[in-house]
Amino acid sequence: MTRLKIAIQKSGRLADKSLSLLERSGLTFARSKDKLFWYGRNLPVDLLLVRDDDIPRLLLEGVCQLGIVGENVALEKVLESRARRPDAHLEPLLKLEFGHCRLMLALPEDEAYADPGQLAGRRVATSYPHLTRQYLADNGVEADIVTLNGAVEIAPSLGTADAIVDLVSTGTTLRANHLKAVTEVLSSQAALYRCPAALDEPREALLAKLLTRIRGVQQAAETKYVMLHAPRARLAEISAILPGAESPTILSLEGQPDRVAVHAVCTEQVFWEHLEELKAAGASAVLVLPVEKMLA
Numbered sequence: 001m002t003r004l005k006i007a008i009q010k011s012g013r014l015a016d017k018s019l020s021l022l023e024r025s026g027l028t029f030a031r032s033k034d035k036l037f038w039y040g041r042n043l044p045v046d047l048l049l050v051r052d053d054d055i056p057r058l059l060l061e062g063v064c065q066l067g068i069v070g071e072n073v074a075l076e077k078v079l080e081s082r083a084r085r086p087d088a089h090l091e092p093l094l095k096l097e098f099g100h101c102r103l104m105l106a107l108p109e110d111e112a113y114a115d116p117g118q119l120a121g122r123r124v125a126t127s128y129p130h131l132t133r134q135y136l137a138d139n140g141v142e143a144d145i146v147t148l149n150g151a152v153e154i155a156p157s158l159g160t161a162d163a164i165v166d167l168v169s170t171g172t173t174l175r176a177n178h179l180k181a182v183t184e185v186l187s188s189q190a191a192l193y194r195c196p197a198a199l200d201e202p203r204e205a206l207l208a209k210l211l212t213r214i215r216g217v218q219q220a221a222e223t224k225y226v227m228l229h230a231p232r233a234r235l236a237e238i239s240a241i242l243p244g245a246e247s248p249t250i251l252s253l254e255g256q257p258d259r260v261a262v263h264a265v266c267t268e269q270v271f272w273e274h275l276e277e278l279k280a281a282g283a284s285a286v287l288v289l290p291v292e293k294m295l296a
Helices: 017-026 053-061 070-080 128-140 152-159 172-176 201-221 231-239 273-281
Strands: 002-007 027-031 037-040 045-051 066-071 091-095 101-108 121-128 144-147 162-169 179-188 190-194 226-231 249-252 256-266 284-290
Touching: 002 017, 002 053, 002 201, 017 201, 037 226, 045 053, 053 070, 053 190, 053 226, 066 070, 070 091, 070 128, 070 179, 070 190, 091 201, 121 128, 121 152, 128 144, 128 162, 152 162, 152 172, 152 201, 162 179, 172 179, 190 201, 226 231, 231 256, 231 273, 249 284
Parallel strands: 002 045, 002 066, 121 144, 121 162
Antiparallel strands: 027 037, 037 045, 066 190, 091 190, 101 162, 101 179, 226 256, 226 284, 249 256
């Protein structure tokens, strides 16, 4: 039987959310003792659990057909691979709205920043040498790239670099090392990638089904089902308040000819402010329910 293999991070910040996304898309797996290969039970889709920086390589080599990995890791590994294979590329199918991070250029906090040109001929430490080199080249700058696998932020204080390019979330680590982020090199999040090799028809059909399910999960995460009672005379006003609701369902209420029940699928976030506006417009018995699954 034709099967798809998906590579995800074995452990780390993307691991749990990647697995949760697949499970919410209806996939179930028989988990192996070594936890590296999980066999798909209800669909011919298997799971490989590996290091995140191995995922782009497995895709490029055709070991697996799909992978969930941060854009920063995917782009860095593709650029690295182009030294051997100039045509190396990976196609992102979906951005997954988790694992957000920023790759930032940071300088000592007492150094003023004007533009990337001031890095010409200086040393820049990073765990992302190819992305850093590309960023500098795009800005017409040649610098000495110092590749470090960890503790990048201490390089300037040790005298091994004049600046760094590193992932930044809160900036606490930078401040602790007397650095400041000055400009963004790359904005990244988790994405679903496919291998560059063509797939046969059964695999393409299976991939299309999986993408439909994942999109449904993504849409359901932002969607709420709202139910309320409303004065019939104020239906237009109340419908306009419901965020992202195109055509609410209107139902008569037994024994209340001047009031109706309104049911709506809201495809945008429903905030407390919306509920307060609905109440001010005469709505009552307002319920906001999560949507578990959705196909548009």
